[in-house]
Amino acid sequence: MRDLSELHFAVLCTVASNRLGQPVFVRYLWQSPEKFAVAPRLAQMTAEVRDWLGQTLDRVYAIGTAASGQVSLALQFRGGFSALVSVARGQAHGDGVELLVLGNKGALYHDAGHAVIGAGPAPYSKEVPDPALVAVIRKALRSGKPEPVASGAEP
């Protein structure tokens, strides 16, 4: 796996196949020992999750601190679906990805043990994160309360 775009594409294809039924919840944890820009990385992950769920993002609540490299987002989507998206700076297992997608008729699992044997943490793709998502995540981190998402968060 060159970067996580291949994993993301595999998830997207599985979701599109309808094998899971309607995706309703995503747990996505990405871990790396390297320093990374927390809010932009979370924005990239949130955009992926939003595409898998196919709903407009409605509210973002953040715990942790960017300085610690440990931040989790509770995401609520306009149609009622939800997600937990987390980054963790630290020594990762395998590719450092823990991923669970729950559909109303099935589930998809990927954990670090499913990565290429001996693989290190998977690098993130270099796509530019959605500035609106970065902004709302930073706001949620500052405020410590759930923040509504005004715009720029369409699937």
Place this chain on the structure above:
Amino acid sequence: MSKPRYDILLVTGSHTHQEDYAVAFAADPRCRIIAVTDEADIDGKRRQLNMRLARALDIPYLDNLKDALKRQRVDMVSVCAPPERRARIAIACAEAGKHLYLDKPLVPRLEDADDLVAAVRKAQVRSHIFSLITRPWARAAKDMMQSGRLGRLRAIHADTFFAKGHTGTAQFGIPRQEEYPPRRQQLVEAKRELDNIGVYPISMIRWLTGRMFRTAYAITANYFFKEHQKHQVEDFGLLACTLEDGLPVTISAGRIGWTSHPAGGVNRLVLVGSKRTLVVDANRPRLEVYTDDPPWTPPPVNPEDPMGFWTSTQEAVRIRPKNTWVPAADAGPRDAGYFLDCLDADRESEMSVPEAALTTEVLLAAYRSAASGEVVTLPLPRSPVR
């Protein structure tokens, strides 16, 4: 063989977890189960189910708990009454000087939890709530944390899902409005699954870290089952919490359907430390076995228990075991045996009523948050006059 030293009274019978707890106690030579009992004013259906377990165990059914606590020599009571009745029954048993083995979750209301904690302390009885802390993977995780090999704990992420029930029937587009305090906990067709299943990761995190939860933000939802939706109880919940000193914790829990997992369900905990990350998975170590056996298929719906809560109702529809994943480690000591060990040693359980009451408070904070859409701070406020 030594004579049994603990005489045990069972409160409630079939169609509760008592079916399993009774088997565990009956298998332990330290115990003798003397009777099944319940409150005198229960309905006819519950009485029949209680009598069914008494018959299966070849023990008497005593139809008045108060009399049973007076008349019989009883050392311990195993209480599996529905959560709505659990507090007053457990308090009566504690006041009668009996040790308490209680089904999870503890009780549904903060006042109930406080009253039960006070009763247990006043009566100086031992207590234990069913949990997963005796499992080898839990003990190994605690040993690793205490060894310092993780370094400083920096975050915890936990997921617990039961793969039971025929899913895909919930209707989308109906916004869930959570209520606080929750009024219904357990019905024939559905339970509040954040309460019923979320209790495991919350109590596990409390037990592993010894730290208090300080904030809770939660979302509850109806994603999977029409039965839960019909009764306005959630089949899914998530939490984003902080512990004392700000440690971030995320939890997801719920019931996701028979075919959504190759075994009984997801039970994972990711402990991120400053030196390394520990992934604790109840389904590891395991073998994966693929053969020309017919593929596993869900059992037919048992109208008496469509979600597969109880052992007897699943046996009645001839459920087949899932055997693609084969555990490659011993299951460890039974939870009931652990509590008997505590009684033998005259020591407090690590999942006593006061400890479990802390989990109850986190769950209630979660429901309050889900109802309001806001972050809730713990401890929850108490009514000044009661």
